[in-house]
Amino acid sequence: MEHDACDIVAVELGARRYEVRVGAGLVARAGAQIAPLLGRRRVAVLTEETVAELHLPALQDGLAAAGIDMQALTLPAGEGTKSWRHLAQAVEWLLDAQVERNDVIIALGGGVIGDLAGFAAAILRRGVRFVQIPTSLLAQVDSSVGGKTGINTAQGKNLVGAFHQPSLVLADIGLLDTLPPRDLLAGYGEVVKYGLLGDADFFGWLERNGPALAAGDRALRQEAVRRSVAMKAAIVARDETEQGERALLNLGHTFCHALEAVTGYGPRLLHGEGVAIGCVLAFDLSARLGLCPQEEPGRVAAHMAAMGMKHRLADIEGDLPDADTLIARMAQDKKVVDGRMRFVLAHGIGDAFVTDAVPPDALRDLLQESLAARR
Numbered sequence: 001m002e003h004d005a006c007d008i009v010a011v012e013l014g015a016r017r018y019e020v021r022v023g024a025g026l027v028a029r030a031g032a033q034i035a036p037l038l039g040r041r042r043v044a045v046l047t048e049e050t051v052a053e054l055h056l057p058a059l060q061d062g063l064a065a066a067g068i069d070m071q072a073l074t075l076p077a078g079e080g081t082k083s084w085r086h087l088a089q090a091v092e093w094l095l096d097a098q099v100e101r102n103d104v105i106i107a108l109g110g111g112v113i114g115d116l117a118g119f120a121a122a123i124l125r126r127g128v129r130f131v132q133i134p135t136s137l138l139a140q141v142d143s144s145v146g147g148k149t150g151i152n153t154a155q156g157k158n159l160v161g162a163f164h165q166p167s168l169v170l171a172d173i174g175l176l177d178t179l180p181p182r183d184l185l186a187g188y189g190e191v192v193k194y195g196l197l198g199d200a201d202f203f204g205w206l207e208r209n210g211p212a213l214a215a216g217d218r219a220l221r222q223e224a225v226r227r228s229v230a231m232k233a234a235i236v237a238r239d240e241t242e243q244g245e246r247a248l249l250n251l252g253h254t255f256c257h258a259l260e261a262v263t264g265y266g267p268r269l270l271h272g273e274g275v276a277i278g279c280v281l282a283f284d285l286s287a288r289l290g291l292c293p294q295e296e297p298g299r300v301a302a303h304m305a306a307m308g309m310k311h312r313l314a315d316i317e318g319d320l321p322d323a324d325t326l327i328a329r330m331a332q333d334k335k336v337v338d339g340r341m342r343f344v345l346a347h348g349i350g351d352a353f354v355t356d357a358v359p360p361d362a363l364r365d366l367l368q369e370s371l372a373a374r375r
Contacts, residue, residue, distance in 0.1 A: 006023030007022040007226045008020070008021055008022075009229045009230050009233050011145065011146070011165070011236055011237060012233075012237040013165060013236075013240060016165050018165060018167055018169070019169070020229050020233065021033070021168070021171065022171045022173065022222055022225050022226050022229060023171075023172070023222060024172065024174040025174060026133075026171070026172035027059050027133065027172045027174070027175065028058065028061070028065075029065075030059055030062035030063055031063040031064065031065045031066025031067070031068050032065070032066050033168065033170060034068065034104065034131055035066045035068065037104050037131070037167055039102045040103070041066075041067050041068045041069060042068065042069040042070070042071070042103070043068060043070055043103070043104050043131075044071050044073075044094055044097050044103065044104075045070055045071065045073070045105075045106045045107075046072075046073050046075065046090055046108070046120065047075070047107075047113060048077040048078075048081060048112065048113050049075070049076060049077050051077070051135050052072070054135075054175075054178050055178075059106075059108055059133065070106075071097050073090060073094075075089070075116070077112075078112070079260075079271075080265065081112050081116060082112050082115055082150070082152045083152065084151065084153070086116060086151075087116060087151050090116060090117065090120045091120050091123065094124050099124065099128060100128075101125045101127070102129075103128060104129050104167065105117060105120070105121045105124075105128055105129070105130040106133060107130060107131070107133065107144075108133045108135065109134075109135055110136035110139045110143075111134075111136065111139045114132050114134060114139050114144050114149075115143060115149050115151070116149075117130060118130055118164050119151060119161050119162060119164070121149075121164060122149055122162040129166075129167045130164075130166055130167065131167055131168045131170065132144035132145075132166045132170070133169075133172070134169065134171055135172075135175045135178075136179060136183060137176055137179065137183075137184055137186075137187025137188060137190075137221075137272075138186060138187035138189075138190050138271065138272045139187075140173075140176075140187070140225050140229075141187065141190050141225055141228035141229060141232070144166070144169050145236065146232060146233075146240075146246075147163045147164055147165035147236070147240070148163060149161050149162055149163070150162070155332065156257065156261060156333065157257050157260060157265070163240065165240075171225055173218055173221050173225065177216070181214070182270070185214065185272070185273075185308060185310075186272030186273050186276075188210070188213075188214065188307065188309065189272035189274075189276035190272055190275055191206065191225075191228050192206060192276065192300075192303070192304065193279055194227070194231045194232070195349070196346065197248045197249070197251045197344065197346075197352040198231060198235075198248065198351075199231060199350050200349045200350030201350070202227055202350075203303075205227075206303065207303050210303065210306070211306070211307065214307060214308075232249065235249060247342065247344065247354045248344055248352050248353070250344050251275075251282060252275045252276070252278030252280075252282055252344070253278060253333075253344075254278065254330050254341065254343055255274070255281045255282065255330070256271065256278035257274070257329075257330075258326050258327075258333070259274045259313075259316065259326070260274050261329050261332070262320060262321055262326065262329060263318070263320075268317055269310075269316055273310040273315075276304055276310060276311045277311055277312060277313065277315070277316070279311075280301050280304065280311050281366065281367075282343065282345055282346065283296055284366055285343070286345040286346045286347070288365075289358070289362060291345055291347055292345075292347050292348045296349055312370065313370045313371055313374055314370075314373050314374040320371060320374070322368075322371070323364050323367035324364070326367055327360070327363060327367065340356040341356065341358065342355070342356045343356070343358050
């Protein structure tokens with residue numbers, strides 16, 4: 001495998017500072033990079049079936065090259081794995097594997113495995129270190145960085161979890177070559193989000209380079225991941241536990257989580273697709289409230305359409321409930337404070353802000369019109 005230059009982005013959290021390394025060929029060199037963290041040359045890997053088939057042998061070889069033994073638990077693929085049942089399975093397996101407090105757990109997979117493995121690491125022996133090796137674009141730019149871990153429950157997404165920062169993140173761009181196009185575009189929804197919330201220049205760069213990036217240009221993919229991670233790392237360093245600014249990273253997510261809930265957290269709507277739809281709705285709502293120029297939502301939607309992304313409620317297959325049911329689901333979101341829903345809205349591309357002052361009628365009208373456009 002080629003060993004291209006690697007970009008390093010630091011997440012500055014004092015004694016818990018860690019690096020996100022972005023580049024091709026990192027899995028092949030995983031042993032040399034993880035070895036400095038280890039007291040004894042063994043690791044426990046949590047992964048899922050699809051990823052294990054594609055990438056687990058390469059990780060085993062990369063670790064073995066540095067004399068590191070590996071044990072692995074392979075869980076089912078899919079959002080349903082972020083559950084009490086699989087969390088218990090993972091923790092019991094880690095205990096049976098005699099993982100000690102000074103050992104390291106590796107999360108090899110997308111956001112589901114990263115969130116589950118990170119939470120298992122957080123609660124095992126009151127906290128074990130872990131390394132993220134994100135295998136999807138979505139995980140590389142978002143969920144692997146920042147220490148949010150957790151599982152889903154019947155009441156909603158990520159309502160049970162912990163802040164537990166990784167010790168290292170290895171974002172191997174080469175792994176993205178195996179992603180199905182739909183999964184890559186879903187992850188691209190989170191990339192676009194970074195431009196929309198705080199970097200208009202980055203959004204412009206994506207408008208110019210997005211199609212080539214999606215077509216497989218590794219240099220562009222590496223640059224998109226590096227810039228996304230750098231934005232997230234800076235925000236996390238300033239606001240680790242989401243007391244203020246970090247909430248901007250939830251642009252599109254209040255809509256997204258409600259849509260994921262009503263579509264069953266399944267293949268009908270991938271998380272990144274929900275984020276993309278949610279971002280367009282957030283800009284539409286911002287324009288309706290006179291907060292941003294009227295042409296901005298169209299520019300956002302046009303870029304997503306040019307990329308072939310799902311970005312409207314009309315792009316979700318099957319039935320959706322009415323606007324009031326969606327709003328009730330949005331009110332379940334963990335970002336609700338004192339019973340008031342909080343939204344990330346925008347004054348324009350690259351200029352997002354958090355507010356709880358959204359008139360209910362404006363929200364209902366937006367959703368009713370968006371749902372009517374499906375017919």
